[in-house]
Amino acid sequence: MRKPTHVPGEVIALGLDDAAILRLGERGFTARSRQPLGLSGSEIVKLSIPSGMTLEAARQEVAAASPGAIADLNHYFEPNEGATQPTPCGKGRCALVRTAIGWPEPDAGKACTAAGPIGLIDTAINPDHPALQGVDLHIVPLAADEAPESGRQHGTAVAALIAGRQDSRAPGLLRDARLIAVDAFQKTKGDADVAETYDLIRAIDLLASRGVTVINMSLSGPHNQLLEKTVSLVAKRDILQVAAAGNDGPRAKPVYPAAYPELIAVTAVDRNFRPYRRAAQGEHIDVAALGTGVWTAASVDGGRPRTGTSFAAPFVTAAVAILKASNPSLSAEEIGELVAKTAEDVGAPGKDPVFGWGVLNARELCRS
Structure with missing residues (x-):
């Protein structure tokens, strides 16, 4: 059906x-x-x-x-999470696959700081998760009388991946990040989380009004004329926009908002830089990032590995926030070009439909 x-x-x-x-x-x-x-x-x-x-x-x-x-x-728009294969774990937590692109371990004393605030449009978030305790996280409702919040699994995982406490079981990519999050989703009768375009646009508008540096959208859906207009207006405000490329498979049609030219479209690879088998491909792909077996927060406590382009996009969001902090005079477009320029070209020479410009390279991003 x-x-x-x-x-x-x-x-x-x-x-x-x-x-x-x-x-x-x-x-x-x-x-x-x-x-x-x-x-x-x-x-x-x-x-x-x-x-x-x-x-x-x-x-x-x-x-x-x-x-x-x-x-x-x-x-309708949906989160971009794929099926996760069980990942063997040692003591404490699973290995952090982020080290494959040069992102430092949280105990290395080199956690990254970033320009902010960072905007996040996702499902609901559990602010009481230990990984988010003490994190500068501001959850903004779309309206006081809105429907009950959506499920907390996806939003909590994405928020913690970006900004989780460095000493928690689900440490984030950034230290002392400021997150402004909007739950644009609602539960369907089948218990799935979906966002209407009407609410997605309102969420984007709200974050733009809060002066965010970048907006992370680990979600996808069909082309929509109003959404296309909205992301073009956001780009004119010099706000970076990062979106997951989708998990409908390499032969699927492009999904949005990732396929709009104003956004950085992120596909997923594993720690050996092999494409995630369900990740989207196409000429609109800009960059690849780690998106299989990514260790991040579970919805209530602790952590678990997650897979999908949803969890690749936060790597790029964190990276562009770092680059903006290091290069405050650069425009959003120039920051996007810098991400492409510094990516590790692992596919066909230059930009290709599988990896875009290549795999995100964090080795020069994080400094002590």
Whole structure:
């Protein structure tokens, strides 16, 4: 049974004025939710469509309701976690695969510091996890009256991978990082975590308003015109955006937001730089990072190995935050170029569809 790709009977829009919304109401549309966005200077509107109208006909009518309006379906997005093979562990925790790219062990006295704050859009996070105790973590709700939070497994793992306490069982890549996290997801009836485009855009807008240096999005879904517009506006604010390339397999179509040119699209490799078998490939891939058997926090306590492009993306997010701290005068675009330039070229010479520019190289990033 195929999973639904969008909310049934809904379209979302940017750039509708009050008069247009009123006219659409007379046509049988219902504005279910409206929220102003700082990035676009307009509202994002969620509309139920009239009975008997197709989604495509509704999208076209809404887009034509105001000059310059953009309308699309309210697509679903999912976290990018793959299946994890059991990893043998010794005392304490599993080996930290990060050392394969030169990232220092947490007890080496060379943990990395970074420019911040770092924005994170993910599922809910367990702030009481021992790895996150004392971490500068600010969890921002989308709204006070929103639905209950999503599952905590994925978000906790990604947050700890970036900023977990260095003395914990799930030490993070960065020391003293500041994280601002938004849960854009909700539980479905099948217990899966999904994010509507409407909420994903609101989360991006919220983080942009908080002055983050970089936004990590370990999630993916279909192309969406409103999302495309939003990430382009974020790029104009000189904010770096990093996204997981997806786990639908090497022959799958590109997923978004990773495939938009404004983002750094991250695929996954193992500690021997072999591609993760489910990782996406394509011309849009920018860089590869470790994404199989990555040791990070479990949802309640301790740690476990995780696999997927979701856990490769935080390596690049941490790297660009470090580079920004070391090179504050560089633009977001120049930081992205520096990541590509310093990557270890392990595939075909130059940029290729499997590894992008190569595997992230952390050997020159972290200094004591």
